[in-house]
Amino acid sequence: MTEPKIRFDKVSKRYGSLTVLDRLDFEVDEGEVVTIIGPSGSGKTTVLRVLMTLEGVQDGVIWVSGEPLNKMQSKNGMVPANKAHIRRIRSRIGMVFQNFNLFPHMTALDNCIEAPIQSLGLSKAEAVERAEELLAMVGLAEKRDQYPSQLSGGQQQRVAIARALAMRPEIILFDEPTSALDPEMVGEVLSVIRALAAEHSYTILLVTHQMGFAREISDRVCFFDGGKIVEQGLPNELFGNPQNSRLQQFLSKVLEAR
Amino acid sequence: MNVRYSAIAALIAFLLGLAVATFSELRIFLPALLRGAAVTIEISILSAILFFSMSFIAGIGRLNSIRPIRWISTIYIEVFRGTSLLVILFWFFFVLPSFGVVLSPTQAAVLGLGLNFGAYGAEVVRGAITAVPKGQKEASAALNLPDWKSTLRIVIPQAIPIAIPGLSNLTIEMIKATALVSAVTLVDITFASVQQNQIHYRTLDIFIVAMVIYYCFSQLIRFGGAILEARMTRHLARPH
Amino acid sequence: MDWQWDFTFEVVLPRLWEAAGITVYATVVSFAFALVGGLILMLLKMSSFKPVSFVASEVIEFIRGTPLLIQIFFLFFVLPQVNITLPPLTTGILAIAIYNSALTAEVYRAGLQAVPRGQWEAAIALNLSTYRTFRKIIIPQSLPPIIPALGNYLVAIFKETPLLSFVAVGEIMHASKLIGSEYYRFNEAVTLAGIFFLVMSLVAAALVRATENYVKRSILH
Ligand SMILES: Nc1ncnc2c1ncn2[C@@H]1O[C@H](COP(=O)(O)OP(=O)(O)O)[C@@H](O)[C@H]1O
Ligand SMILES: [Mg+2]
Numbered sequence: 001m002t003e004p005k006i007r008f009d010k011v012s013k014r015y016g017s018l019t020v021l022d023r024l025d026f027e028v029d030e031g032e033v034v035t036i037i038g039p040s041g042s043g044k045t046t047v048l049r050v051l052m053t054l055e056g057v058q059d060g061v062i063w064v065s066g067e068p069l070n071k072m073q074s075k076n077g078m079v080p081a082n083k084a085h086i087r088r089i090r091s092r093i094g095m096v097f098q099n100f101n102l103f104p105h106m107t108a109l110d111n112c113i114e115a116p117i118q119s120l121g122l123s124k125a126e127a128v129e130r131a132e133e134l135l136a137m138v139g140l141a142e143k144r145d146q147y148p149s150q151l152s153g154g155q156q157q158r159v160a161i162a163r164a165l166a167m168r169p170e171i172i173l174f175d176e177p178t179s180a181l182d183p184e185m186v187g188e189v190l191s192v193i194r195a196l197a198a199e200h201s202y203t204i205l206l207v208t209h210q211m212g213f214a215r216e217i218s219d220r221v222c223f224f225d226g227g228k229i230v231e232q233g234l235p236n237e238l239f240g241n242p243q244n245s246r247l248q249q250f251l252s253k254v255l256e257a258r
Numbered sequence: 259m260n261v262r263y264s265a266i267a268a269l270i271a272f273l274l275g276l277a278v279a280t281f282s283e284l285r286i287f288l289p290a291l292l293r294g295a296a297v298t299i300e301i302s303i304l305s306a307i308l309f310f311s312m313s314f315i316a317g318i319g320r321l322n323s324i325r326p327i328r329w330i331s332t333i334y335i336e337v338f339r340g341t342s343l344l345v346i347l348f349w350f351f352f353v354l355p356s357f358g359v360v361l362s363p364t365q366a367a368v369l370g371l372g373l374n375f376g377a378y379g380a381e382v383v384r385g386a387i388t389a390v391p392k393g394q395k396e397a398s399a400a401l402n403l404p405d406w407k408s409t410l411r412i413v414i415p416q417a418i419p420i421a422i423p424g425l426s427n428l429t430i431e432m433i434k435a436t437a438l439v440s441a442v443t444l445v446d447i448t449f450a451s452v453q454q455n456q457i458h459y460r461t462l463d464i465f466i467v468a469m470v471i472y473y474c475f476s477q478l479i480r481f482g483g484a485i486l487e488a489r490m491t492r493h494l495a496r497p498h
Numbered sequence: 499m500d501w502q503w504d505f506t507f508e509v510v511l512p513r514l515w516e517a518a519g520i521t522v523y524a525t526v527v528s529f530a531f532a533l534v535g536g537l538i539l540m541l542l543k544m545s546s547f548k549p550v551s552f553v554a555s556e557v558i559e560f561i562r563g564t565p566l567l568i569q570i571f572f573l574f575f576v577l578p579q580v581n582i583t584l585p586p587l588t589t590g591i592l593a594i595a596i597y598n599s600a601l602t603a604e605v606y607r608a609g610l611q612a613v614p615r616g617q618w619e620a621a622i623a624l625n626l627s628t629y630r631t632f633r634k635i636i637i638p639q640s641l642p643p644i645i646p647a648l649g650n651y652l653v654a655i656f657k658e659t660p661l662l663s664f665v666a667v668g669e670i671m672h673a674s675k676l677i678g679s680e681y682y683r684f685n686e687a688v689t690l691a692g693i694f695f696l697v698m699s700l701v702a703a704a705l706v707r708a709t710e711n712y713v714k715r716s717i718l719h
Contacts, residue, residue: 437567461576
């Protein structure tokens with residue numbers, strides 16, 4: 001049996017007395033496209049944020065390609081990971097944020113070459129070449145010299161996707177990538193994600209409220225509630241024949257709202 | 259709750275200082291400093307009245323639709339912000355008499371401080387008024403309120419809470435600026451400290467006590483401003 | 499009003515002109531020290547070692563909560579007692595610099611905190627080093643609010659230099675006072691001092707505004 005690409009092993013995350021992830025066990029295979037759905041506050045974003053090391057965890061171990069992320073091996077067994085270790089493992093992961101978080105003082109191209117030059121050690125020419133390819137892939141080749149403020153929300157999010165891909169991650173995390181967009185721009189971002197998912201060369205973890213999209217592109221859908229996975233399975237099974245009552249409630253509410 | 263904590267710390271520091279002062283040799287200079295403090299407080303209160311009045315008069319005047327009013331307000335603001343307070347104080351005390359206007363030291367100090375800080379305050383008030391959403395003014399127009407009425411009854415009341423943090427900061431600055439009034443021969447805390455220092459040569463004790471007194475005043479105003487702001491905005495909290 | 503033009507031109511202007519040099523010198527030097535001092539205080543305040551950040555923020559509060567003039571007097575009287583003898587001008591510059599360091603420290607802190615959290619998070623997600631994150635992402639974005647605020651403190655320091663006349667530093671206000679006591683005439687000297695400050699401040703304020711617009715345009719698009 002091969003190692004899963006991502007493995008949460010009894011991971012707990014608390015803010016004060018609030019338990020957000022509750023001894024979470026969760027696995028994602030290489031090349032798998034997994035969508036996380038669930039009510040607001042159920043801990044979906046937190047799963048992505050602890051994986052991206054934007055937050056620490058109190059308990060448990062997160063494994064990436066068989067290597068621990070928040071811990072490291074030493075003579076005395078597992079110890080908390082140091083900065084260098086975290087940086088090394090983290091380089092395999094990229095993230096696309098709900099609010100894009102593009103660097104406003106840099107052009108689209110500069111957003112996409114800054115980190116490859118600094119963190120991957122690419123030459124400027126290599127980085128530019130790769131960034132141009134990626135901007136072309138998301139359909140924004142001619143916007144390379146525009147600043148984020150000159151781009152629409154959908155265009156900004158597509159630049160953000162190109163920026164994440166420029167770091168050559170093996171895993172890409174999407175946290176509600178279309179939630180901050182005007183309705184008419186949702187489609188252009190979804191079609192970029194759809195193309196990435198179809199490649200199956202990336203392991204993708206997606207949080208979204210677009211149920212139709214989740215059903216279409218996912219290999220597996222996980223329903224989160226109260227910091228735990230309450231139900232998971234193939235999209236058609238989970239949406240077509242939900243077992244858990246909270247999932248049934250959640251789906252009926254979401255569908256009603258549409 | 260940083261403010262509350264600071265206020266309590268200041269109070270404790272003040273009481274400790276007072277205790278030490280009363281029961282040690284420090285009592286030889288403390289009465290003089292407290293007399294100075296009384297002058298500082300008197301000047302502060304009088305100047306604050308002028309300061310607040312000028313802030314609103316010039317702040318509203320600068321946004322008035324009548325041009326001359328706008329010009330006069332702008333000239334006042336620019337002149338009194340642009341010059342140095344100490345020069346203003348000197349001017350009121352030593353130059354104004356040659357125009358036939360002779361001011362007492364207290365009058366000169368209050369006029370100088372009040373007009374100087376009023377000019378800064380006017381900018382705060384102006385900013386606060388422009389921060390009130392335009393829709394408020396339009397809604398009043400839709401209700402057929404005359405212009406001056408909508409300004410006075412709709413816009414200003416909403417601008418006041420916005421202006422409070424800025425005005426309370428300026429009040430602190432103004433109290434600190436009263437340290438300059440010895441220029442017009444008043445004996446405030448600062449000048450009393452200098453005098454006591456020359457008599458007793460206890461520089462460290464005297465100046466630390468004097469600074470702690472100022473610090474307490476500052477924290478008091480900061481605390482008061484925060485409470486006032488909280489009170490005035492309590493009912494404005496938006497429902498989620 | 500009683501105004502003598504020949505007195506103005508023969509006595510007042512030359513002496514004020516000389517003193518203006520000291521005013522400008524004191525302003526520039528104190529500002530330079532305040533820029534560095536503020537940075538140091540801000541770093542201490544942001545230190546992750548709690549006692550250091552606690553002491554730093556209390557010291558900043560205390561300096562901000564007391565008048566500059568009393569701090570000038572304090573240094574002026576206390577330094578000689580600990581066997582540090584400095585010229586009054588140096589002592590005065592030191593006091594102005596310390597006082598304004600506490601203020602610029604807040605400017606730096608506010609500027610850094612105005613950068614949205616998402617920018618830090620994006621930098622982490624892109625695996626940028628801390629140094630690079632500051633240098634390329636955070637500092638460029640915090641400059642637009644910081645630079646005009648620092649400019650305003652430059653103007654404020656300029657207007658604070660007359661306080662040095664209390665410890666007999668020969669800047670403009672002191673020169674005016676001396677002229678007044680020598681000739682029993684205050685009108686010309688004090689009025690001209692006021693005009694000097696007014697003109698310089700207005701020019702400086704216009705420059706600050708121009709810089710602000712320039713920085714905004716060239717860094718944030
Ligand atoms: N920095 C934080 N401090 C305290 N509580 C937090 C913080 N971040 C998230 N939470 C809480 O954790 C819970 C889960 O948050 P999140 O993962 O963002 O939920 P979701 O993305 O599913 O809506 C929520 O109750 C939220 O209020
Ligand atoms: Mg979320």
